[in-house]
Amino acid sequence: MGNLRQPVYLEEKLEQVRESGRLNIRSKALPTWCPGCGYFSIVDGVTMAINQLQINQKDVTVVSGIGCASRFPFFLDTYGFHTLHGRTLPVATGIKVANDDLTVLAIGGDGDAFAIGGAHIPHAARRNVDITYMVFDNGIYGLTKGQTSPTSVLGFTTSTSPYQNQDRPLNPLLMMLSYDASWIGQSYAGDPRHLSEMITQAIAHRGFSYLHILSPCVTFDKTSKTYSNLKAQVRNLPDDHDSSDRMAAIGYSMDVDTPPIGLFYKESRPTLSDKLDLIVDKARGRNARASG
Amino acid sequence: MGNLRQPVYLEEKLEQVRESGRLNIRSKALPTWCPGCGYFSIVDGVTMAINQLQINQKDVTVVSGIGCASRFPFFLDTYGFHTLHGRTLPVATGIKVANDDLTVLAIGGDGDAFAIGGAHIPHAARRNVDITYMVFDNGIYGLTKGQTSPTSVLGFTTSTSPYQNQDRPLNPLLMMLSYDASWIGQSYAGDPRHLSEMITQAIAHRGFSYLHILSPCVTFDKTSKTYSNLKAQVRNLPDDHDSSDRMAAIGYSMDVDTPPIGLFYKESRPTLSDKLDLIVDKARGRNARASG
Amino acid sequence: MIDSAMTETDIQLMFCGSAGDGTIAVGDIFKRAMAEAGFKVLAFDIYPPEIRGFGKCISRVRVTSRQAYSLKHQSDILVSLNDSYAIPHVSEVRDFGGVLYDQAPISAMAEGEHISGHLQPGQLPYGVSMREVSDQTTGGSKAKNIVALGFLAGLYDMQREPFHQIIRDKFKHKDPIISESNLLAFDTAYDEGVSTFRLDFIELGTPERQDIGSKVQMMTGNAAVVRGCLDAGLETFFGYPITPATSIMEDLATDLPMRGGRLLQTEDEISAIAATIGAGYAGARAATATSGPGLALMVEMLGLGVMAEVPSVIFCSQRGGPSTGMPTKTEQSDLHLAVFGGAGDAQRIVLAPTNVEGAYKCAGKAFEMAERYQTPVIVLLDLYLSNRYETVILPRQNPFEADSSKKRSHQERGVPYHRFSFTDDNVSPRTVPGEEGGIHTVTGLEHNELGRPNDQPDMHLKMSEKRHNKLLGALDHPGITIQKRFGDEGKVDVGILGWGSTFGEILEAMLVAQDEGISCSAMKVVMLSPLPLQPVQEFFSDCREILIPELNYEGQFANLVGSAISKPFTRLNRVPGVPMRVADILDEIRRLAAQVKSAA
Amino acid sequence: MIDSAMTETDIQLMFCGSAGDGTIAVGDIFKRAMAEAGFKVLAFDIYPPEIRGFGKCISRVRVTSRQAYSLKHQSDILVSLNDSYAIPHVSEVRDFGGVLYDQAPISAMAEGEHISGHLQPGQLPYGVSMREVSDQTTGGSKAKNIVALGFLAGLYDMQREPFHQIIRDKFKHKDPIISESNLLAFDTAYDEGVSTFRLDFIELGTPERQDIGSKVQMMTGNAAVVRGCLDAGLETFFGYPITPATSIMEDLATDLPMRGGRLLQTEDEISAIAATIGAGYAGARAATATSGPGLALMVEMLGLGVMAEVPSVIFCSQRGGPSTGMPTKTEQSDLHLAVFGGAGDAQRIVLAPTNVEGAYKCAGKAFEMAERYQTPVIVLLDLYLSNRYETVILPRQNPFEADSSKKRSHQERGVPYHRFSFTDDNVSPRTVPGEEGGIHTVTGLEHNELGRPNDQPDMHLKMSEKRHNKLLGALDHPGITIQKRFGDEGKVDVGILGWGSTFGEILEAMLVAQDEGISCSAMKVVMLSPLPLQPVQEFFSDCREILIPELNYEGQFANLVGSAISKPFTRLNRVPGVPMRVADILDEIRRLAAQVKSAA
Numbered sequence A, B: 001m002g003n004l005r006q007p008v009y010l011e012e013k014l015e016q017v018r019e020s021g022r023l024n025i026r027s028k029a030l031p032t033w034c035p036g037c038g039y040f041s042i043v044d045g046v047t048m049a050i051n052q053l054q055i056n057q058k059d060v061t062v063v064s065g066i067g068c069a070s071r072f073p074f075f076l077d078t079y080g081f082h083t084l085h086g087r088t089l090p091v092a093t094g095i096k097v098a099n100d101d102l103t104v105l106a107i108g109g110d111g112d113a114f115a116i117g118g119a120h121i122p123h124a125a126r127r128n129v130d131i132t133y134m135v136f137d138n139g140i141y142g143l144t145k146g147q148t149s150p151t152s153v154l155g156f157t158t159s160t161s162p163y164q165n166q167d168r169p170l171n172p173l174l175m176m177l178s179y180d181a182s183w184i185g186q187s188y189a190g191d192p193r194h195l196s197e198m199i200t201q202a203i204a205h206r207g208f209s210y211l212h213i214l215s216p217c218v219t220f221d222k223t224s225k226t227y228s229n230l231k232a233q234v235r236n237l238p239d240d241h242d243s244s245d246r247m248a249a250i251g252y253s254m255d256v257d258t259p260p261i262g263l264f265y266k267e268s269r270p271t272l273s274d275k276l277d278l279i280v281d282k283a284r285g286r287n288a289r290a291s292g
Numbered sequence C, D: 001m002i003d004s005a006m007t008e009t010d011i012q013l014m015f016c017g018s019a020g021d022g023t024i025a026v027g028d029i030f031k032r033a034m035a036e037a038g039f040k041v042l043a044f045d046i047y048p049p050e051i052r053g054f055g056k057c058i059s060r061v062r063v064t065s066r067q068a069y070s071l072k073h074q075s076d077i078l079v080s081l082n083d084s085y086a087i088p089h090v091s092e093v094r095d096f097g098g099v100l101y102d103q104a105p106i107s108a109m110a111e112g113e114h115i116s117g118h119l120q121p122g123q124l125p126y127g128v129s130m131r132e133v134s135d136q137t138t139g140g141s142k143a144k145n146i147v148a149l150g151f152l153a154g155l156y157d158m159q160r161e162p163f164h165q166i167i168r169d170k171f172k173h174k175d176p177i178i179s180e181s182n183l184l185a186f187d188t189a190y191d192e193g194v195s196t197f198r199l200d201f202i203e204l205g206t207p208e209r210q211d212i213g214s215k216v217q218m219m220t221g222n223a224a225v226v227r228g229c230l231d232a233g234l235e236t237f238f239g240y241p242i243t244p245a246t247s248i249m250e251d252l253a254t255d256l257p258m259r260g261g262r263l264l265q266t267e268d269e270i271s272a273i274a275a276t277i278g279a280g281y282a283g284a285r286a287a288t289a290t291s292g293p294g295l296a297l298m299v300e301m302l303g304l305g306v307m308a309e310v311p312s313v314i315f316c317s318q319r320g321g322p323s324t325g326m327p328t329k330t331e332q333s334d335l336h337l338a339v340f341g342g343a344g345d346a347q348r349i350v351l352a353p354t355n356v357e358g359a360y361k362c363a364g365k366a367f368e369m370a371e372r373y374q375t376p377v378i379v380l381l382d383l384y385l386s387n388r389y390e391t392v393i394l395p396r397q398n399p400f401e402a403d404s405s406k407k408r409s410h411q412e413r414g415v416p417y418h419r420f421s422f423t424d425d426n427v428s429p430r431t432v433p434g435e436e437g438g439i440h441t442v443t444g445l446e447h448n449e450l451g452r453p454n455d456q457p458d459m460h461l462k463m464s465e466k467r468h469n470k471l472l473g474a475l476d477h478p479g480i481t482i483q484k485r486f487g488d489e490g491k492v493d494v495g496i497l498g499w500g501s502t503f504g505e506i507l508e509a510m511l512v513a514q515d516e517g518i519s520c521s522a523m524k525v526v527m528l529s530p531l532p533l534q535p536v537q538e539f540f541s542d543c544r545e546i547l548i549p550e551l552n553y554e555g556q557f558a559n560l561v562g563s564a565i566s567k568p569f570t571r572l573n574r575v576p577g578v579p580m581r582v583a584d585i586l587d588e589i590r591r592l593a594a595q596v597k598s599a600a
């Protein structure tokens, strides 16, 4: 069955990583992604982070929208909710509000997040819902076969921009900074070590963590956010960047041509659950006063 | 009919302003707002701006969502579309795409804009749709009688936050800056002169203008964004502020305790219609090449 | 009525004035006092449209000794707090009914502007010195409404005590002097009332004895929903304000945290239902509340709830439509959307209570059903039911199951865990995140028993069957009335089939028709999806003619019935924005009865 | 067939392989060549689910001399480009049909993996040296599909020229050597085919003469929609990608700007419909395209379109549901949503073409109707219709009106301008921004003739009547078939009522049933809202038994019909994700016919 050689290869790779011991939380489902897609290394990064943080698989819930990126939950052996296009965050918020003990990862593509899902991000961020939101940014709609996305670069040609994209892409990191997200970082699929390190930190952060992951779509983007282009552009945030300095973070976020990777900003403040607990306390206190 | 004294007063006021000559574009409909609501001076500001810019009334289309603020179109004698809660911008975009010759004003409250309408703002801004978007920010849901809004301040008590609002308000100006809006300003209902001056500038700008208008809800907010509080807080942007300096604008936008009013940022770049025209040119060029 | 030893009470009052006149407030004091006195109360206020202004307010209160089902179209007494608003309503006062008004409102009132000139022959004018007494007792005209109330209470020899108590309560957060001066205003007017001539046509009897042992409560439909939610153990609520559902969230914002629950005002309705479904997936009892425009935004997510088989409860209080429509008017026109809103074959459970007590019951049972059948459950209210007050007797024992979910032990479930296993009742045992050995992923894609995407013909067919058939179980759900027949038994000439709040008017009309000797019977259908087909079919067999009255233009319930039952029936559709007139239903019943007779 | 002088052609091919085998590509070359040669073509491809991978592709092409209505369930020839995928489809090859496969695929193929061992008695094996010839002629195995095609063309004595032309065209942007080597591969295989034994059961006749003067075109349903839009003068398009509607936007992205039109990919479906309605309000012909999940998001805004009486056109290509469902499978299950999706009584126009030509017609007419009746018009397609190819004859003269709106001069309109004036046909003359003397504000609130908010009972009733009654005008809209009856005339035993793409299968089944002597007739309903009630009623009167076959679980069209007509009928519901089997419909027709006979 010569034509099926590639998927067999993927199965084998799955076995390999399983055998390496660290990836027992990969599910038995074969990722349906194209060979070479950046998303493969993100699965690795997530499994490594979960292992490293020694979180029990049953306590992890992965929530996603719709898109290639959003197929993610099927490939992990954790609880998962593959929801609707753009609705990752409110569903994840509901899960976290219902059960604080869960580690909730929210995952979506750039379209899922910044086109159809755009209304939800400011609110998840400002409320400081204690979840980790990872957006896989390939600057294109992968699953629907290559249309322009809100992060497509100027001049990019796609099936819906046959005369080149004329709209400035959004700047997700700057937006997150303006929304008061309490943990903001960037990484890229070409650097698995950095990726798993950032994912680990993001999950470990108590509050809303936003991790922007640059990841090539090898099938529908041959010119723009390719591995080689990204590799040439990406650079590390300077060592001396102070992650509590919001203005500095804003400055770095505006450098879109040579995107810095690393931790942009981090702040410690009450999570949504903390606040809801406080409200319960107040209610009970007030109640006690009223009846006492 | 003693009980009806107040509406009669409003009618009279309407007559007064009509007689003053500058307000012939007020419609004959009686604003249904509470006496003292900040929105009255915004109507004045808009009519003055339209007069000043000598735009023909038939060429103005006012689009709004749902809320007290969104009742606006009924009180002007121009074309108007009172749409759905949160959908002001996409409807306004459709109108502008259909007819470039129209002056399109988009109007909404803070809830209409930043809660239910939040998905649309980044895109109207980055596309640089040539409309003027005015958000009347009273930090509350007026029409539905006083619930918390995304710009309600911390600690504010409302019918849905009986134990005080615990969530940080959003920072609309900073968000607009992060979205690449090409004209960003702030004014407040307590200063009609400033208001009409800013509205005039906003309409005159070619591209997406965002004007944030602080305006008290006298009925449902007795403590927070009242006239007296706003008056004490608001200050002018320094004269030497360079409106092409985005970083400086970002800095000022972060001063939420003493909100600066004036023009934060302004940039000249192609509007959506310019870009769509370019696409038509490219398409026809390509077409000519193909058949020629 | 006059014959019976213990006078039977049935009297309806109507207060009418502008928003600033304290119209709604005085209606509120009156109905509370009546409930306190032991009467049954049914009351409904009409406000001006949402935006603040000077619009007309009407508060109608019906006071009865036995349960009433609807407001009467004609009131016994009209209290005018603003004549220009009240004049158009004089025609709604019955013959020999009374009209109270301010005897000397303001000097400048023009000819024809005073209500006294508009009374119809037979209606009794009661000029009360409202402004005057108010001025004298409180030093201002704000207490005019209290003066009117006092006069009324005196006129009908009502006990002063309940009124005093409620007035005191009302002003308890203010300067005591306000409370005292208002009581004085009340008492002064009371004395005036006592000494005023009263026609015996209107009489307040003795309330029934309260020997049920539990305090009777007066509450609105929305308040009953809140109580139902709390009694059913609601844990999380996500909502976005919208008339007429807002008060559900507002009340819960105070009450839910007292019980340790969590409420979040979301950024829109899509997030509200999404978070509700998220919380439901995580195992919490979760709900949201909205109205038509919000429900319209929710339908994509409801489809996910159907496909992923996640419990959720959605309260939808209908208002006039389409679109933003008439936010402060009532209508029953979101039924199509509730039943059919969603891509694909996305059946869910839809319940519609017919009265305040039913709202409590449906609210609580909705959680049981959502959990048991793993599906969204929509509870359809409407402005009329959400806002109307009724005296209700709530069970003293919590009638709701704390956990209705189908669970299996780790062993019974087997390995790997088949989240969507095919079972006899089509419900698969469910696990929630955090549970050992129950790991799975749910999706809005068609899937196999494991929950993996699968779009093969057989699988889609079997899963479609599963999703639809499991809901049939709800038709036998314990402790809730799915449908019920009232009136004559067996074969009848006219059957009236109804749903939602309009069923009160239907019952009233049926009772009158029965009194007139018409053989008739009424059936309420509480579960609208899936339809209780067999009982409805039997009802069709038993009735020569069937009438379906509803407050919408398209006959939305009639459409549901028609698509399932291939027999003719008569539709009665009204869209006034206010409750249907009992007389309109009665006319149709009479017409159909005559038709049956003439055909026989 | 064999008797007729000029052989009548009806042959169906099926190419099956993996995504990498060029399966869809070779099907495409074949159908284009056949269309070029003058045959009628009907073709439908099945792709793997959305995400890129290695799934199975099937390309079915039916070639006929007279118009065919559907694909046949059994193909005449199966071309296997990947045996493991093709083996399950061997049963779909008819008796004495042929199966082409690679004679010597790879050395390592295990026993039982080769298709030749799976053929059924009577099926003809054609082992072709696909890989070998491909290697020899092109230096690689990529041209295996071309080799198969060449062999086939040779086997059936097809003209080489159309094939050559299309192959050349296909590779025109590549190195000429690729084109040449592929042509060589084709020719080599062609010669092999010519010299191979051919059974006469399958025969390619002579195509009909093309004397209509206009070039016959082959296009998909979505391409026809695009053509319809362009011919109707579409000015603005707003859309968000979603399978299977995406290609409408993709094609328009190229074509619309060529005509000076504007296309915007919006941030979501809510903005797409909102902008469409905005553009419609501003007077432009505007449209959007989506599928069920997107339509679910649009329904709130559609309600605004209904209430504010603004024209808009929405194409919805249905896929398997509910929820994300089966994105690459076909289904007819968004009908409920299209007709009933929206709060309140929000009727709109819903059209569903039954074939590619109809898609063109409905697309164009939708703009006329939206403008004329000032309403959203939803055109329901489905994946099967969107993606299938048919040879169609498009009118040479643009059949669509450039402006259908009801306009009045400034004077006739009067002052002040009553945007929602009551008129005989319930349509009010409309102005658009920029027009002198036509200033008005529209709203989703209930309103009076001026457009001012008004929620009084009379006004709401009159406006509800206006909104509903004006749509009845669409039932007589010129130049479009609202419904049509086929087959036997007058009273018949069995009537089949159908809609959408499934009507092709219905027609095929009816034709066979007629051949079998069954008295039957089929009616297609193109306008699903408002329903053409009278013709449907007449059809019910004419048919002893009525059958409603549709590709959904709940019988959504049957529900519509049932709610309007109180007569019994039979439902036939299938949800395989692929077109309905003609045989299934035929079985039901036979059963019902027998029932009628035995009752007689």
Ligand SMILES: Cc1ncc(C[n+]2csc(CCOP(=O)(O)OP(=O)(O)O)c2C)c(N)n1
Pocket (backbone or CB within 6 Å): A066, A067, A068, A069, A070, A085, A108, A109, A110, A111, A112, A113, A136, A138, A140, A141, A142, A143, A144, A149, D240, D241, D242, D243, D269, D293, D294, D297, D324
């Ligand atoms: C409501 C809705 N609209 C549209 C779609 C179609 N759709 C599926 S995924 C997708 C975009 C995917 O792009 P992105 O989010 O960037 O993810 P990627 O595939 O690139 O990982 C779209 C438009 C859908 N499933 N649901």
Ligand SMILES: Cc1ncc(C[n+]2csc(CCOP(=O)(O)OP(=O)(O)O)c2C)c(N)n1
Pocket (backbone or CB within 6 Å): B066, B067, B068, B069, B070, B085, B108, B109, B110, B111, B112, B113, B136, B138, B140, B141, B142, B143, B144, B149, C240, C241, C242, C243, C269, C293, C294, C297, C324
């Ligand atoms: C879809 C939908 N959800 C909710 C509502 C109810 N609603 C009307 S206005 C409003 C909020 C108004 O607040 P804001 O936008 O701040 O305007 P304001 O009244 O304060 O001027 C809400 C929630 C609605 N009309 N439609």
Ligand code: SF4
Pocket (backbone or CB within 6 Å): A032, A033, A034, A036, A037, A038, A039, A068, A069, A138, A142, A143, A216, A217, A218, A219, A220, D052
């Ligand atoms: S289409 Fe692009 S994003 Fe999707 S799996 Fe393939 S490479 Fe990855």
Ligand code: SF4
Pocket (backbone or CB within 6 Å): B032, B033, B034, B036, B037, B038, B039, B068, B069, B138, B142, B143, B216, B217, B218, B219, B220, C052
């Ligand atoms: S409720 Fe508040 S915002 Fe609305 S009109 Fe009154 S004062 Fe203004």
Ligand SMILES: [Mg+2]
Pocket (backbone or CB within 6 Å): A067, A109, A110, A111, A136, A137, A138, A139, A140, A141, A142, A149
């Ligand atoms: Mg993407």
Ligand SMILES: [Mg+2]
Pocket (backbone or CB within 6 Å): B067, B109, B110, B111, B136, B137, B138, B139, B140, B141, B142, B149
């Ligand atoms: Mg507000």
